Amino acid sequence: MxxxxxxxxxxxxxxxxxxxxxxxxxxxxxxxxxxxxxxxxxxxxxxxxxLVDVPADGPERLAARDEVLAAETARVVASRGPTRIVQTHHGFVMASAGIDASNVDKTRLVLLxxxxxxxxxxxxxxxxxxxxxxxxxxxxxxxxxxxxxxxxxxxxxxxxxxxxxxxxxxxxxxxxxxxxxxxxxxxxxxxxxxxxxxxxxxxxxxxxxxxxxxxxxxxxxxxxxxxxxxxxDLFSLGTAEARADGLRSAATADPGPGGTPPDPAAVARAIAAVADVIAPGTAFTHVTDDEVRAGLVSSVDGWPADATGLVLGAAPTPVDQPDLVRFGADLQRLRTALAAEGIGSTLLPPPTGSTASACLAI
Structure with missing residues (x-):
């Protein structure tokens, strides 16, 4: 050729x-x-x-350009300072929705x-x-x-x-x-x-x-x-936007067990991820022995039918009211870390007769 x-x-x-x-x-x-x-x-x-008419300069021009950008944007992908990476209504992911101010009169903007x-x-x-x-x-x-x-x-x-x-x-x-x-x-x-x-x-x-x-x-x-x-699309959001979206999901979502046995390595990673930020004395244990887990599950009130795993949480002792508040926050940290590994969980009372303070059905 x-x-x-x-x-x-x-x-x-x-x-x-x-x-x-x-x-x-x-x-x-x-x-x-x-x-x-x-x-x-x-x-x-x-x-x-x-083409659209805009002021030639000054803050009025910036404000007008922002309005035009908003109209041309289907979804914001990433934003850093004045830079906006967006998806246009065509489906293209571009800086500023492809709006261009070059090779055109200063009082106009060119759209795609x-x-x-x-x-x-x-x-x-x-x-x-x-x-x-x-x-x-x-x-x-x-x-x-x-x-x-x-x-x-x-x-x-x-x-x-x-x-x-x-x-x-x-x-x-x-x-x-x-x-x-x-x-x-x-x-x-x-x-x-x-x-x-x-x-x-x-x-x-x-x-x-x-x-x-x-x-x-x-x-x-x-x-x-x-x-x-x-x-x-594996890259539908910028890094900061994906992190913020994950934090919002962690604050509002309540995913339960998914019916699939969790990967023990994934549970271990979640526990390790929160190890340095939970209260001293708080401990989380993934119960991996089938016989031990079955014995504990039999005494847990409201055990979900689709749960296949168990994590026990022990609060520091002695426990006063502030400790309980902190323990609840630590449980939520672990649930968020488990969710990041694709593992849903449900918070339940501890098994009868155990020394645990709470349990997570996963």
Whole structure:
């Protein structure tokens, strides 16, 4: 495969209502079938009128920008000082919801296209129907990446090609079947186009030639295929936000036993996690002997049917009222630590005849 990345100079300033297809076709009469057209989302937004008026400077500008950001935000992922990483209504996770103040008048902000896939489809159709050239279209924008410094362009919308090249089920040269490999090829092509477009060169469109042997006859599923389903998202919150969410859950949740025998190592980790912060003399014991546990459980009032484990808690002696308050707090600490290990618990009175002060059914 031999790739060429070609700039499309001469687009000029784009304003609301401009005909992007005509502007691109005029600036690049050399476009060929099966080229990949990489278009900066900003000029798409400008043509579609996705701009808002704001004060040029001062606190009024900041307040107006915050209002716009709130409107474009579906969910806050992380916040550090003035920086907001949010999920947009499209599903993209981006700094400031992709709102941009560069290459635009100081009294305006540029929002992302309302539907980048639809924008890509419309531009492709206009070039095909009016200029008889059938290309794939990528609408691109700049994003940061977790764990990596620096920015790169990615695809927000695409038409005429698949967003992902799926290698699952293929066999590598060593005979290994590929299980997980799905390449976000439209992101790679968007990044390649950015090498030519740049940020200050006023070249908002690039052409990647030689990647496709043929565009799709239909538009395809679009870049929405790149948005990970929420149930598969392992990084849906920033670190501080996840910690705060966990603390809120610990304060309000009351998870009971789950019916599955707890991992003794996990229970030991939970007990060790609170060992240095509980009151002197407080002790927690995981009863692992089946026969001993059965004997103790038989004398516990209200033992849950789905509980499969037992932790005994002993308060320091002698016990006065402040000690009991502290012991209750220590029990809650342990329940939180168990919950962090995925182990639900229920607080119960101690077994009859035991020296324990309370027990946790797990």
């Amino acid at each position: 031999r790739l060429e990345i070609l700039p499309v100079p001469g687009i000029g300033d784009v304003t609301e209502g401009d005909d992007l297809a005509a502007m691109i076709a005029t600036a690049a009469p050399w476009l060929r079938d099966d080229d990949v057209l990489v278009v900066t989302s900003k000029i798409v937004s400008k043509a579609e009128g996705r 296209p309302e539907d980048p896939d639809a924008s890509a489809r419309a531009l492709r159709a206009a070039l095909r129907d009016r200029y008889d050239v059938d290309v794939a279209v990528i609408i691109s924008d700049t994003m940061g990446r977790p764990w990596r410094n620096g920015l790169t362009d990615v695809a927000l919308g695409v038409a005429g090609m698949a967003a992902i090249r799926d290698h699952r089920g293929e066999v590598d040269p060593y005979g290994n079947e590929l299980q997980l490999t799905q390449m976000a090829v439209v992101d790679e092509l968007a990044g390649a186009g950015e090498l030519i477009k740049g940020k200050c060169d006023q070249v908002p469109v690039a052409v990647v030639r030689g990647y496709l042997s043929a565009v799709r006859p239909d538009d395809g599923a679009g870049a929405s295929a790149l948005v990970r389903e929420s149930e598969l």
